[in-house]
Amino acid sequence: MTTTHTEENNKRVPLMKTIRENRVAQGLLLISPANIYLFLLMVLPLLLVVVLSFLSRGTYGDVVFKFNPSNYTRLLDPIYGRILFYSLEVGIETTVLCILIGYPLAYYIARAPARQRSLLLFLILVPFWTNFIIRIYAWIMILRAGGFLDDVLQWAHITQGSLNLLYTPTAVMIGMIYEFLPFMILPLYSSLEKIEFSLLEAAADLGAPPWKVFLRVTLPLSVPGIIAGTILVFIPALGMFVIPDLMGGAKTILIGNVIRNQFLTARDWPFGAAASMILMVLTMVFTLYYTRKAGFGEDLLV
């Protein structure tokens, strides 16, 4: 008697109740909008690119459905190796300089009294929220021969002729740092802010000189911030081509340029797709390795 009764009950349990009681179902429900959306608009397009990378370029720059693995072998040519190497160089240089320049600034803000802190952060955010092309344009005006910097230095009698800074690798680096600095400062600040400064005071009280306190206590505790900042700077810097184009006089060619050129100038989409895949694989490998070693640093993004 009782078994039949329970069976009937089990059949009539409504869906909502199942969801409310089953945590797995709840989790799946919550994650599904994001999963579905990203699958449709991220995974599918990427799969198309993978397919595209194995096709061929038609005579007029169209895409021909002919299997062609040579797009990848073409990338083995030392030309591209050189470009990849140079792009990595630029990416690493930008990241390292951002860390060196941004760290003291982040430290100052983290240690500042609460009201000053809000103001200082606010001041960092204003240019950060301004369109980046506009900011690059401002630097072009400053660095060009006869531009602002030249005018000021000559007026102060520090230099005589023009510094001719624009269209040099130095100018490119100035632009890159300017662009990426906030991405480094904010995570650094976030992790520095979490440090209990009583810890530092305790270390100092125990007789450690300031530099030792910094090296042994502050720096290690801020590592999550450095990692998060590195990811936020290095990856976009790798694919960046606008700044070398505008401020470097388009004299250098980076991976981003190569890819962009394939889709525009050369109209060799399959080759561009192959190059994109390589770049993507590189960045994924880098991120996975880096985060596996030291955590993704998500705890500092608030």
Add this chain to the structure above:
Amino acid sequence: MSEKKPPIWLRIYTIIAYLYIYIPILILIIFSFNTMKLNIRWEGFTLSWYSVLFRDQDIIQATQNTLIIAIISTLVATLVGTLAALAMQRYRFPGYAASETLMYIPIVIPEVVMGISLLVFFVMIHFTLGLVTITLAHIAFNIPFVTLVVRARLHGYDNAIDEAAMDLGANEMKTFWRVTLPTILPGVLSGAMLALTLSLDDYVITYFTAGPGSTTLPLRVFSMVRFMVTPEVNALSTLWVLTVFVVLLIGQIVQSRNS
């Protein structure tokens, strides 16, 4: 919080750093009043570029487009991203690792690659390029950032509060609305702000997914800077900076009144 004052070299360094950050902006603003069209040397003061700007239909259209795209994509991404963050921080389900990897793809993928893949995709399914495609693209890259930020906020969340609320008689839904959500709201808003910024400033992905009549402000600025570098660009930049300044300022004031 330590009351010790920072060393003098650090203070000087900070001032110089802020100067480095702000001098270009100041120069932009000053030169928006330059009479010289090619804007190479300072020649005289004028407000005319601002009136040119206000009569520029392309810019007005672009601004409208940019705002619509930014707001819609932010709203959708914030909603979807928050749900996803909750799922990932509090639940275990099959395919968890795959979901996490999926979530991180838009962050690690170079913008060029993402832009191109979306262009290829939309063309293949014969979806006309325009405001809709741009918005869809923006939502796609915004979701992971919102998720990341909200997850970070949830990470430090003490479930004991939730349990306490439920012990006091509230059911799950009520606990969520009255306790969880308000507590994670700063994280959600941070995520939303980040999404808004990314959308407003996006150039590469928008470039590939834009169609006729759907120019956005970054696209327009880019072509203005490359071709007709007149003080009109400076005028636009000045207004942009001022708007950002005012919005952030209001945000600050409201926030400080809250706490």
Add this chain to the structure above:
Amino acid sequence: MKIYRFVTLIALMVMLLSACSAPTPEPTSVPSPVPPAVSTPVPASTSASTTATATTVATLKAPTSKSLNLYAWSDYVPQQLLDDFTAKYGIKVNYDTYSSNEEMLAKLQAGASGYDVSIPSDYAVDIMIKQGMLEKIDLSQIPNFANLDKRFTNQYYDPGNNYSVPYQWGTTALVYDKKKVPFEPKSWADLWDPRFKGRLVLLDDEREVTGVALQVLGFDKNSTDPQQLKQAEQKLVDLKPNILLFNSDDPETSIITGEAWAGLVYNGNATLAYREDPNVAYICPTEGCGLWFDNLVIPKDAPHADAAMAFLNFVLDSKESILITKEFPYSNPNAAALDQFKAADPADYSAYMAFPGTNPSDDFLAHTVAVHDVGDATKIYDQLWTDFKGQ
């Protein structure tokens, strides 16, 4: 909490504002019901007169579309012209821009649709016709076609003008500042002179720049010979120390500021520099220089083909055509417009005629060689360019 409400309020305000002034969405997927233009090749013999023939407007089909999507070079179509068009036909013009033929081709080849008029250069028109990307043009609907100087119609890429109508034309040659350069350059080879160290501005164009190297070596500018191209690349590498920057958008700026002393630029750039500095000279070097024609075309499946036809005819109107010349200093193929220009603005007209940028002499033109599409060899050029820049 308050921030939350604040943000929602702003969002609502923006939505309301945009709803008030947003243009009505165009049904871009369904082309407007316009009879497809029947192609009637224009026989070359109608080139006799340059004044507009008396085709009455009554025989022209009035456009029913309310908007036109124009896809053209940045800074190429005067706002005044667009406003005049809107005033005459009540058609709103959306002007989207690109900064190179390749950009336009890439987007249109990818399948981006919705554009009604585009302005590709000669070789791009060639590619587009071969790929069936263009609508045929019924010249009987474009009476102002007769205004054109017949030297510029019936070109290799579109004999009979079935698909395109000339817009502006120009040259790509050597510009230099007479005051800054210590000698008088006569050939491209002069650019390799060590006195030009860090003083050259070149178009960021792999075909034009490689073309210069090929010509200096005595080869054909449109060569597809890998050996010749290899040598050309080496020649370019030798030039590298002299190059200050590559810039296809506003190379004249660096000439005007004095950062660059000479370079390879479009005639329009050279003329703009000349307007600021009368010491600027523009010559066609002995090895040869470039020639280009930009043309109005109607991409296939244009949603407002009727408006497009009206636009093509409108642009060729002599009064409207002068607006282009006044604002953008390229060369105008519209003979009737130039006549009117001469009558209305004799001072500006003589300035136009005097400078080789806007009015190259026959000798200048005799040395021009246009860039042609090289088909599969494009890969070699691209690889060469990547390699050269990467060094």
